[in-house]
Amino acid sequence: MLQLAFFREQKDRVVTGLKKRNWADDAIENTVNTVLSLDDKRRSTQTELDATLAEGKVLSKKIGDLMKSGNHTEGAALKAKVAELKEKSQTLETQLDEAIKSLDDLLLSMPNLPHDTVPFGKSADDNEVWFIAQDQLPELSADALPHWEVSHKYPVFDLELGVKLTGGGFPVFRGKGAKLVRALIQFFLDEAAAAGYEEIVPPLMVNEASARGTGQIPDKEGQMYYITADDLYMIPTAEVPVTNILRDVILSEKDFPIRYCAYSQCFRREAGSYGAHVRGLNRVHQFDKVEIVQFTHPEKSYEALLDMVEHVKGLMSKLELPYRILKLCGGDMGNASAMTFDFEAWSAAQKRWLEVSSVSNFETFQANRMKCRYRDANGKTQLVHTLNGSALALPRIIAALLENNQTTEGVRIPKALIPYTKFEILD
């Protein structure tokens, strides 16, 4: 959620940011003006309400004194006056609540402002290719199989079985495929631990406050599985529970940096997805992911972002996967992000780039929703910056491994993973 102070003190920044989000000029002007006028309304109402309540408090005390000294006539007269004030304050309170609600709704529905260096653009086509790991992409022979066919040849995952047990998009990993899943998780967690991230095992369901804190609600409500009986959401990523660990917490500067990592299964409804791009493991409803999360001092967050990007680069190269990094344009970034780098692995048989990681700096956007703050040198509370990244999401990594590493004997396991899989060839 954008800070109100931005609208009051840095209006230009808001306007530029929303332009980068491809908002129309008149929509921007409209929204900014609405925010400012709602804020004015809120403040003036608050002032009037406070004064009314203060007057009532003084009179109530007086009534008490009068009653004690036996002066019931005057006391009764004052009661009538207080009743009047009460009616007035109730009206004002309703108005105040309405103003706050409208303001909150508006602010909650607004995206974060992209960083100055984020490129303008409308869609994924406008993303900037920021880094390419290899000059040459690997060429497979003409009869190379897409991963879902590799998985028919060797037992890795079974989608039909998932349909039987649950429905489409719930793969069942088995045999060496299941071991590969477990190996990747273990490998990613070990790497994160070595980089100084504290490991968390989070709940897989969260309450509404948590979903709101990281920005899933109200923006991406339809993306989450929702348990109506208990009013809980299945997490779409460990980011949600892990970031909310510090919801409503005031840190001190010496607590920085805070690094958490977590393995979790992730649940996404992916409503409306269809076609060849969702075949096999390209897009599923339940998948495994190791997430890294950082809370930083506002001045250090971009340093931390690059640090996280380096961490993910290390994972990709240890997995020996060809990849590139995109710096997302304003039109393709998630609502909550101020800057996002997407990692894409080359899937050689599909001849496609598959997104395997997204590393973002949210600046104060999530912290403002969550009220995650720190006390600065002057003792003032300030919002922290939050960041997170996938390190990494498994299904597309497995897809790329199956396709890129297929041989006549089976699928070659990258060297760094062998200690975890305890086999060199998946066959």
Added chain:
RNA sequence: GGAGACUUGUCCGAGUGGUUGAAGGAGCACGCCUGGAAAGUGUGUAUACUCCAAAAGGGUAUCGAGGGUUCGAAUCCCUCAGUCUCCGCCA
């Protein structure tokens, strides 16, 4: 799931209708004391919104959450959530 007890500030803990944002203690911060430390001692120690150009200083709200009764609620009533104990069920 059933029955009961409970939920106050960083923590412990007082407080059953009227200057209670909240006694007392601990912790923490700064100072005094000390050769240094401990002990002792002094001061300070919530958050949000708001008024003021700003500072200083005001105001309002907050005693699990929300609502109600009352001139006035941490204190009374209702709803919800959570914690603990016993019973039931269970990996």
